[in-house]
Amino acid sequence: MTRRLLAAAAALTLTLLTACGGAGTGxxxxxxxxxxxxxxxxxxxxxxxxxxxxxxxxxxxxxxxxxxxxxxxxxxxxxxxxxxxxxxxxxxxxxxxxxxxxxxxxxxxxxxxxxxxxxxxxxxxxxxxxxxxxxxxxxxxxWDTVALFYDKAALTAAGVDPAQLQNLSWNPQDGGTFEKLVAHLTIDSNGVRGDEPGFDKTRVKTHGLASEGAGGGGWGQTQWSAFAASAGWQVTDKNPWGTHFNLDQPALQDTLTWYFGLKDKGYLPTYAEIGGSNSIGTDKQIQSGIAAMGISGSWMISTFSKLTDANGNKLDIAIAPTPIGPTGKRASMFNxxxxxxxxxxxxxxxxxxxxxxxxxxxxxxxxxxxxxxxxxxxxxxxxxxxxxxxxxxxDVTPFTNQVRDKTTFLFPVTTNAADITALLQPRLDAVYIGSKPVSSLTGLNNQLNDLFKVAQ
Amino acid sequence: MALSATTRPDSTRPAKKRDDTRLALLFIAPALIGFLVFMVWPTLRGIYLSFTKFNLLTPPEFNGLDNYVRMVQDPVFWNSMRVTVYYVFVNIVLQTAIALVIAVMMQRLTRRTWLRGAVLTPYLVSNVVAAMVFLWILDYQLGIGNTVIAALGLDRIPFLSSDAWVIPTIAAINVWRHVGYTALLIFAGLQTIPETMYEAGRMDGASEPRMFRSITVPLLRPVLGLVLIITVVGSFQVFDTVAIATRGGPVDSSRVLQYYIYDVAFGRFQFGYASAMSVALLLVLVIITFVQYRVTRADSSDLN
The missing domain is CATH 3.40.190.10 (Periplasmic binding protein-like II)
Structure with a gap:
């Protein structure tokens, strides 16, 4: 039966698929x-x-x-x-x-x-x-950028003025006004908010911030990339065609320590809660009330604008820009x-x-x-x-203003992209789950750099 | 003989014998051609490719033992080997134990055909569908499984998204699907044990558990040995359930060897390295099958 595998891996694909070539779509x-x-x-x-x-x-x-x-x-x-x-x-x-x-x-x-x-x-x-x-x-x-999608009803219930979301800031030490808002929007099963005494972080009903996983598949595009870049971090030495990676830099590791730390405080859903490898997106998390707001891409605008609650009523979704980081600027990946x-x-x-x-x-x-x-x-x-x-x-200008204000950074284009993802994804998942510390990314960074020494 | 053959008026007999061979070849030919084209040739080519750097689109470049050196040094490979062995162990122990009980119950307790048929129904569901259905049932937030657990006042269990649960869960899903088939094979083996043995046992006042231990199990050994070889080889090739339910996650805790090979080949276009790992899997299976065959003495029976 292993022969069957070898066939699949090597020659069967060739023989069978070429055999179908006649009926192909060329x-x-x-x-x-x-x-x-x-x-x-x-x-x-x-x-x-x-x-x-x-x-x-x-x-x-x-x-x-x-x-x-x-x-x-x-x-x-x-x-x-x-x-x-x-x-x-x-x-x-x-x-x-x-x-x-x-x-x-x-x-x-x-x-x-x-x-x-x-x-x-x-x-x-x-x-x-x-x-x-x-x-x-x-x-x-x-093209696409990222921004914060939020459920207006969740903000009203929390007594938060939506205008406040236009000027949020964050930093890796205490999370700034952004973390304060995320904490306030988090509600446990007893109705206690994340910033109130008696909050039970083990039984959270609504998380303040949605999670799209660890972000190993696309350099944290809709997870942590906006935070890391607003702290002045870049993935590679140059873009496109960088050959040296920066995962060992404190700017990233501090950002990730803070970002994944939100999960330990109950503000961000855990790996298990979003369904592990088959995770549900920010749109579904907001729709089902697991999260109050979340980062997502501009390609999701039409999906978000059609979201309904369990009774079929349309949800009132609005958009805010990513928060201002330690560099004094916002950031968004530009893909x-x-x-x-x-x-x-x-x-x-x-x-x-x-x-x-x-x-x-x-x-x-x-x-x-x-x-x-x-x-x-x-x-x-x-x-x-x-x-x-x-x-x-x-109002979709939170997406377009990033381009107008030149606060975007380009998607990291490199060779060996498939190998990078294969290395990055499990290691970042481990950091998200909490089975490996953020500092383990330094070793991963050496592995990534080695790819460009060996493979070329 | 030669003399008598020439003197015999009817000399067609030797010719008939040659005809038989040709006819036999004709009947064997379809299976043989299929075996050569789809089994032997890909295996040989796979072994050849394991000594090359090959991305399917440009011609393979010979690179000696590079792939094997990389394999020995690749921690993900060793981890996937460990995960696979763990999976096979849980899967086979559970599956064989349950299948044996079901088979014995089918033989000793019921004669109803529909009940025997019902045991086989999960096997009619394809692996992919079974994985999808269980993925939904076991979903942490929305799955009916976890809803029931939560309704009982217990903590939700991250069946497919925690490293402790994931392999036992995948093993259990596959046990559910395959146990009926395995039970049927064992049941066929049970039918070969003469009823007189049990009559003799009853005469001596042996209880059902005692007869199971002293008559059923020893006489079933050759069939059980063959069933084990088939199921272990199949179990080592677990792929669909993992590809659908976890994609190797969380982290590497369900990255079984087949899935890793698939990922390296079709995700990363490293067909040379993937072939090398396939050869390693082939060797492991050959060794395991050989050892099992000897240990269970599957080629001889105690019945005679």
């Missing part, structure tokens, strides 16, 4: 296969596809959507078995690996996308998609998605045309007006802000 006859993972974005991009087909009568776009987890494994087997799409939505955490595996086409080499200008997009977004060889592997489509053309595409020029169209004004405006994400072009971003204001009565 676009033919002017049909361009396009993949994305966010079902919320599919209607918007379908509109773009319709407009594109109208302008290019010979071409057809076929959009397929797969959930985040299966998306990447499907794509991987697609590359192996020659069933990968012509164009797919790419993530910064993955693209370096795909460049190394030589499955992405440089967009500079394709006619339609050779003239993409960095300056057309929000600052810094387009540059992120250039490989170490200086070539462009993705055309920017959208972006892009569209990439695969080397397996049999019609790269047509694929590039579609990529160019999606990164162009017309499509980006359509996406902005669908209000699901912030498009990469500034004008389309404004359309998204307006959509949220008028259609959802939601």
């Amino acid at each position: 676009g033919r006859d002017g049909t361009i296969e396009y993949w994305l993972w966010d079902s919320g974005q599919q209607p918007g991009y379908q509109k773009c596809a319709d407009a594109f087909q109208h302008q290019n009568p010979g071409l057809r776009i076929n959009i397929s959507q797969y959930g985040w987890d299966s998306y990447w494994s499907k794509l991987t087997s697609g590359f192996i078995a020659d069933t990968a799409p012509d164009v797919f939505t790419d993530h910064l955490a993955r693209f370096a690996q795909y460049v190394d595996l030589k499955v992405l086409r440089p967009l500079d080499d394709l006619g339609p996308t050779s003239d993409i200008q960095d300056g057309d997009y929000q600052q810094g977004l387009a540059e992120l998609w250039k490989g170490q060889d200086g070539k462009r592997y993705g055309a920017p489509k959208d 972006g998605l892009a569209d990439s053309v695969t080397t397996l595409s049999k019609q790269p020029e047509n694929a590039a045309k579609w990529v160019k169209f999606m990164s162009g004004e017309q499509c980006q405006d359509l996406i902005g007006q669908s209000g699901v994400v912030f498009p990469a072009r500034p004008r389309a971003t404004d359309l998204a802000i307006a959509y949220n204001k008028t259609e959802r009565q939601l």
Whole structure:
């Protein structure tokens, strides 16, 4: 039966999947296969596809959507078995690996996308998609930052003025006004608040702050990255393509000691409470009343705006910026998605045309007006802000002001991303659970640095 | 013989014998081709790949014993080996004990076919579905399991999110699914024990537990030995339940060897290293099967 495993690991995949290659999705006859993972974005991009087909009568776009987890494994087997799409939505955490595996086409080499200008997009977004060889592997489509989502009802019940949330500050010593608020919003099963005498931290009904886990999968994007960066910390020596890591620095370790310390005080849910490896997100925690507020990304705006309570009544959700840190500034990770053309595409020029169209004004405006994400072009971003204001009565400027005020830092782009995640995730989980001290990250940091000495 | 064959008027007999061989080969061919193509060739190729650096998309590069050196030095590998052995131990002990009791009860207490069939029903559920269902039942906040525990006034148990509970929980889920099948195999073995043995036992005034100890268990040994070999080999390959329910967490406490191999191969594109670990697993299983076979003397029975 081990033979079965070996087969799966090595040759079965090759033989079986290539055998299915004949029926694969590699676009033919002017049909361009396009993949994305966010079902919320599919209607918007379908509109773009319709407009594109109208302008290019010979071409057809076929959009397929797969959930985040299966998306990447499907794509991987697609590359192996020659069933990968012509164009797919790419993530910064993955693209370096795909460049190394030589499955992405440089967009500079394709006619339609050779003239993409960095300056057309929000600052810094387009540059992120250039490989170490200086070539462009993705055309920017959208961007995201993080902010605090909160349940207005929970604030009213606590007697907190929402305006107060616009000027929160924190520090790794006592947590500042941010921790005071988190403590006040925490309620135990007897109705005692976290900052009141007699609070039972072992039986908490509502936590002041939601938890999205330890953050090993995306450098603490919706967990601790906003705190660490506002304390002046950066993941690597340079970004993109850093080769030296900073997990041994006090700025991070003090931040994490404070952040995961909130769990010991009962203010933050534990690893077990959020469901371990299959954790529920901030949206579900707020919805079910496990948490009063929490950090989440701008891609979740439409999900939050639709949340309902157990009786089906809409929850009144609002957004506040991440707190101001020891550096005197706020911070948010700035991440972006892009569209990439695969080397397996049999019609790269047509694929590039579609990529160019999606990164162009017309499509980006359509996406902005669908209000699901912030498009990469500034004008389309404004359309998204307006959509949220008028259609959802939601002020989303806590996300966009971070870009305006230049308080963002870019998602760390490195090679060996999959190996980094494999090392980082269990070790950070251990710190969150409390089975390893924060100082254990110093050893992990050496391991990460060694990756770049050995693997290259 | 040769002489008589030539003198015999009807000389078709030797030709018929050759025909048999050809027919036999024809019947064996489908299984043999499948065995060669899907078993032998991938195994050989896997062993070859374990000496290379290979990412599936570019040609493999020979790198000697590098993968094996890395394996010996990899603490995650040794941890996953330990976790797997722990899982196999809990899984097999529970499963065999319960299956034996069920099988004996099926034989000694009931003759109803539907009751015997009912024991097998969990086996009809796929591993993935079973894992999903238990994931929900055992959820810390919302699961009905923990709701019942909380209603009884006890503390909620983080079944799948604490390092102490996770392996016993996964082992129990798989026991639930496989115990009926194992019981059925043992039941088939019980049917081979002649009823006269039990009659003789009753004549001598032996109680049911005594007959179980002195008649059933010794005579069941060869079947039990084979069942153990099958279940232990299967148990070592636990994957689906872990992939669905915990993804190796919390930390590394349910990172069983198969899941680690999968992660290294398909998550990190290190097919060379993954193949090396697969070869290690193959060796472990060969050794365990060999030892089990000898210890249980599964090839001989006390019945004769």
